[in-house]
Amino acid sequence: MTSSIREFASKKKPGDYYQRLAAEVEELNKEYHAFTTINASQKGKAGAGVPFSSKANICVKGFETTAGSKMLRGYVPPFNATVIERMLASGEYSFLGETNMDEFGFGTFGLNTEVPARNAFDKAYVAGGSSGGAAAATALLKYHVALAESTGGSIATPAALNGVVGFTPTYGAVSRYGLIDYANSLDKIGVISRSAADARTVFDLVRGADSYDTTCVVGKIRDEKKERFYVVKELLEAAEAPVKRPFEKLVSKLESMGRKVERISLGILAEAIEPYYIIAMAEASTNLAKYNGYKYGLQYGELYKRYDEFFTSARENFGTEAKRRIILGTFIRGESVRDRYYTKALVLRRMLIESMQKVLEKGFLLSPTIPILTPKISDASRLTPVQNYAMDLYTIPPNLGGFPHISFPYDYVNGMPVGAQLVAAQANDYSLLGFVDEWEKGFAYRFAGNVGDI
Amino acid sequence: MRIGLEIHIALPTRSKLFCACGTSAEQPNTAICPICMGFPGSKPMLNREAVVVALGIANALHCKINERTSFVRKIYFYPDLPKSYQITQLGGSLGETGYLQYDKKKVGIRRVQLEEDPAKIVREGAYTLLDFNRSGMPLVEVVTDPDIRSQEELWGFLRTLRSILYYLGIDIDKEVKADLNVSVGRDRVEVKNVTGIKNLVEAAKFEEERQEQLVKEGEAVKQETRGYNEKKRATEPMREKETDEEYGYLYEPDLTVFDVSKISYKKPVYIDEVTHALAEKYKANERTLKELTMFDSRSLERIESLKGRYRMQSIIHAIQRIKKFGKEGISDSAFEKMIGLIDNDVEITKHVIEEVERGREVVVKHAKLTEKELERRIVEYLRENRRLLEDYKKNKKAANLIIGEISKRENLHPKDVSKKVLAVLDKAAGGEISI
Known part of the structure; x- marks a missing residue:
């Protein structure tokens, strides 16, 4: 696959390219709702480089950044996230806008926000979540890269559902400064793009130590190639048949490429959903405690009320899923139950990391990205919370362990793309990008649109 | 409690x-x-x-x-x-x-x-x-x-x-801000957000008396959180x-x-231990030493650097005097000169400190020098210099030299010593005092 970044640089652009692109994106957005903010006036350092977008939970100075929440409506950050700072400082990228997402990242299908993004292949289908807007935008725009963010699968899932590459780096490789927190020990900024090459270019630009993020400590990134691919039986069993069938074809294809695919049993990976949601909700409930309707974002206004009353009323503006996670997360931290839930989840997380590390020293972990085919919006919105959480079965283990992973398109079923997920050992991020580079030589991606073509 | x-x-x-x-x-x-x-x-x-x-x-x-x-x-x-x-x-x-x-x-x-x-x-x-x-x-x-x-x-x-x-x-x-937990019996009362050492002690005192009174009256002490009212000097329920x-x-x-294992930090000074050791070694009053140095590192430094070379009493006295006159900023050399004056029984007044600071030779009267003491010192001087008495016997003018020497030694004006010197010389010449 050619790099859209390199291709764009080689093209001669008309003088009003960015203004026209912004206008086209505005039109497109009426149908797909991929963006929450569009840099229509092209303010800031625009008009020079490759258009890039950032997920709406990454702070961009001077642009409304809501993290998909009504509570942050109208919030214009007074500072840039480190990743934005680095993109703009390079002079090679132009800020196009911010992309739609589930409120604070709480969702698998992108539906937990006021106006959800639509799938780039078919508007009746979900864009996926939580970085649904980023994936849909990447699928629709010819020259564009997206900064996205994953806590439990929010890059891989929407990338798979929109037929693009979703790369989630090792936890701590990219600074989180300026990322509106969901669950700090899990949040990672990554890239959604049309090729592994683009993901690598952006990753190399934004990664590396940052004094503003104490947890950003992963310095050296490795490129240890692996010939062995492990498929975990307990995980694959849970996939529905229409997902298993193309996946088995992928396995054969990999074998014909000279890779050795091994089926192994690693039951703990199928037990990761519960500890993940316990830790994510516990952290999220503390991160959301600060939104109280008077300092930034939503101005609740009824300042005459007593603080308790004011606080409670203002916070009614959270969406249903956010309220659910605040309540559950607060409960989990309670003195009488914390050992039963929170402490136990931390132990399980440690065990999971150790058992995954052993396997990842020898090879990659391979699975579908999501156990079902892309659902229609009408079907997905009928799922119960627990059914929803179960959709993260494949993306949670690498996210909970901080392992780098990449989702890449490998087939099309009923005209809709399906994605596979590859997981590597911590800091071995380049090996994933290297493999997908190779994959792209033998498999042509079909994109949903080519808006902004020159 | x-x-x-x-x-x-x-x-x-x-x-x-x-x-x-x-x-x-x-x-x-x-x-x-x-x-x-x-x-x-x-x-x-x-x-x-x-x-x-x-x-x-x-x-x-x-x-x-x-x-x-x-x-x-x-x-x-x-x-x-x-x-x-x-x-x-x-x-x-x-x-x-x-x-x-x-x-x-x-x-x-x-x-x-x-x-x-x-x-x-x-x-x-x-x-x-x-x-x-x-x-x-x-x-x-x-x-x-x-x-x-x-x-x-x-x-x-x-x-x-x-x-x-x-x-x-x-x-x-x-x-200093603190929360106090006070109990005279089983149940404890928390007094929140008290500021300053004095208020903390007063809040504790008030709580002790309040709780003891309740116990005396046969009432239970309620386990609760209270605040301290500085004006009323009382704790109140929150x-x-x-x-x-x-x-x-x-x-x-x-x-x-x-x-944090590689981080180095300041070592503590336990003033009780320091002053106890100093008092023992140099035979000084431990309590005085502690009072002077508890919240004054400059004074402790002065003591540490001059101990052994001067009498501890003189060092302490010098510190007390500079504190009294707000002259803590005095230079080390001037301070040392002051101790020399104290050893010579000079009374340290504000004027003396200022003179020392200006680097002037201090000529001050011995306030405590009694007539009898002056006489004793003159006799002592004459005993050290027997030749001078012989000179005087031969020529009364030799008295001037003796008057000059004594006034210099005692930091007194020649006029103030001449009468006494002459009296002692006459007594000595007459054999009333044996030299």
Whole structure:
């Protein structure tokens, strides 16, 4: 696959390219709702480089950044996230806008926000979540890269559902400064793009130590190639048949490429959903405690009320899923139950990391990205919370362990793309990008649109 | 009575605990940034200088240092808390299980922890105003065991702690804030947010008397939280909380575990031990030494550098005099000259200190020199210089030389000694005094 970044640089652009692109994106957005903010006036350092977008939970100075929440409506950050700072400082990228997402990242299908993004292949289908807007935008725009963010699968899932590459780096490789927190020990900024090459270019630009993020400590990134691919039986069993069938074809294809695919049993990976949601909700409930309707974002206004009353009323503006996670997360931290839930989840997380590390020293972990085919919006919105959480079965283990992973398109079923997920050992991020580079030589991606073509 | 304390000590660092904002702004809301305002997306970064100072405190209080220290979020909702949680320490506190000793008393220290201060609330009429300059200021909280048994012990504990902190470079005279736990029996009463050593002792005194009175009247002491009213010098019940506060502590995921094993910090000065040793060796009054040096490192330095070369009494006296006249800033050489004068029985007045400071030779009268003493000194001089008496016998004019010498020796005007010198010479010449 050619790099859209390199291709764009080689093209001669008309003088009003960015203004026209912004206008086209505005039109497109009426149908797909991929963006929450569009840099229509092209303010800031625009008009020079490759258009890039950032997920709406990454702070961009001077642009409304809501993290998909009504509570942050109208919030214009007074500072840039480190990743934005680095993109703009390079002079090679132009800020196009911010992309739609589930409120604070709480969702698998992108539906937990006021106006959800639509799938780039078919508007009746979900864009996926939580970085649904980023994936849909990447699928629709010819020259564009997206900064996205994953806590439990929010890059891989929407990338798979929109037929693009979703790369989630090792936890701590990219600074989180300026990322509106969901669950700090899990949040990672990554890239959604049309090729592994683009993901690598952006990753190399934004990664590396940052004094503003104490947890950003992963310095050296490795490129240890692996010939062995492990498929975990307990995980694959849970996939529905229409997902298993193309996946088995992928396995054969990999074998014909000279890779050795091994089926192994690693039951703990199928037990990761519960500890993940316990830790994510516990952290999220503390991160959301600060939104109280008077300092930034939503101005609740009824300042005459007593603080308790004011606080409670203002916070009614959270969406249903956010309220659910605040309540559950607060409960989990309670003195009488914390050992039963929170402490136990931390132990399980440690065990999971150790058992995954052993396997990842020898090879990659391979699975579908999501156990079902892309659902229609009408079907997905009928799922119960627990059914929803179960959709993260494949993306949670690498996210909970901080392992780098990449989702890449490998087939099309009923005209809709399906994605596979590859997981590597911590800091071995380049090996994933290297493999997908190779994959792209033998498999042509079909994109949903080519808006902004020159 | 049993008293336990939770003491909050403001650290004298240049920047706040988790951001680069300064700590000395005066205009409200001028030393603020996205981090100490808790803006979405901001993250804390730990101030190393605060860790150094806090480690010094933990070490001075004989705590076990957690070489791998970590932070927690303490969640509660109040307008002064921008993130709705305070970053503090719990299990991974910098210091644990130490003690503070003074006289023969030992008070257990449970924890020494680093934490951030919330914003300041200012009530103005119907408005609640917030000043975020204070938000994120570094604090050390020292939690004691309930080992303090009387007001005197409380006073002693606080004074000793203040001295230890003073020598670590932290002045808590007026700034010390603490919560007191006081119980005379089974149930304890918490007195929140008392400021200053004097108020802490008075609050404890009031609580002891109040609780004892209740017991005497056969009433139960209610386990509750009270506040201290400085004007009334009394504790008062605070607004009742409907439920016990639960903070839902969470390990702070934005700060990694910090290794403090390689950080060096200031060593403590235990003034009791220092002054005890000095008093023993140089035969001086221990109490006086302690009073002079407890909150005055300059005086201790002077004592340490001059001990052995001068009489300890003279050094102490010199310090007392410069303190009396507000002349603590005197130079080391002038100070040493002063001690020389004291050894020569010169009375140190403000005028004398100023003369010494100006580098002038001090010619001052011996205030205490009695007629009899002067006579004794003249006799002594003549005995040392028998030849002079012989000269005088031959020629009365030789008296002038003797008068001159005596006045110089005693720092007195020749007029004031001439009469006595002549009288002694005549007596000596007549054999009334044997030389």
